[in-house]
Amino acid sequence: MADLKIRTRDTGATARMEKGAMPVLSTPTGGQLDLVTGVSAPGFNPLDLLYASLAACLALSIRSAATRLGVTDRLGEVSAEVRGEKAAEGPSRVARIEAVLHIGGDFDDATRDQLIHMAEGICTVSNTLAGGPEIAVRRG
Template identity: 40%
Template sequence: MIVAEWKSGQNYNIRNENGFSTYGVTAPDAEGMTPIELLSSSLALCVSISLVKLMERDGVDPGQLSISIEAEKAADSPSRVERFVLDIQLPELLDPAYRNKLIKSAERACTIGNTLRRGAEIEIKAHPL
């Protein structure tokens, strides 16, 4: 479970059940991450994890890989991200055919990507503090 809290005069605090926390912010230049940055990082991390697991399964040393991601907001209403663009840098020595197979397999394996493509039901419950 993730908990997001706001207290007057403080930053938004986002934490998981293990006690790890980060700050949520409303502007990209503030110390912390915006909701769009958090969503984007979830997608990039999920694809990265999928790629590493696939390479390890295939007996290929993942070495180093890097994923840059940009989120493009829709120009019309409602406010939403319309498109994510991922730039994936894989080890140079990989065969191009294997590289393409990896990308396609990681796309299918990534839970966050699949959720964003197909949508998810959102149920909101409100309780007094």
């Protein structure tokens, strides 16, 4: 029996903010992103990043689900639109997140629904958000 090789990636993020500046995010793998907070400023704010993480994970998970079903040859363009609603009362948080998945390709509605259901189970981000992970914040 062949050994299963699990690929891992060093994950995480660091936000650094110099006096009077906006935070700059970096990843252990060298990725970098500037944050914005202005209402009309182009770019990502912290909530956009939360929604973007879910959108990207669901889109990638559709492809994984198609592979598991053996239908990747029929899969077309995939898009995931994610939006959230902030809670009306404190503490400041997102009360509801909605994801709408568009799956192009030669599929009937039942197969599209199956791909979406499978993607929800595959996506680490949706599973994490649904489970309400423990968050530990401490002084460094």
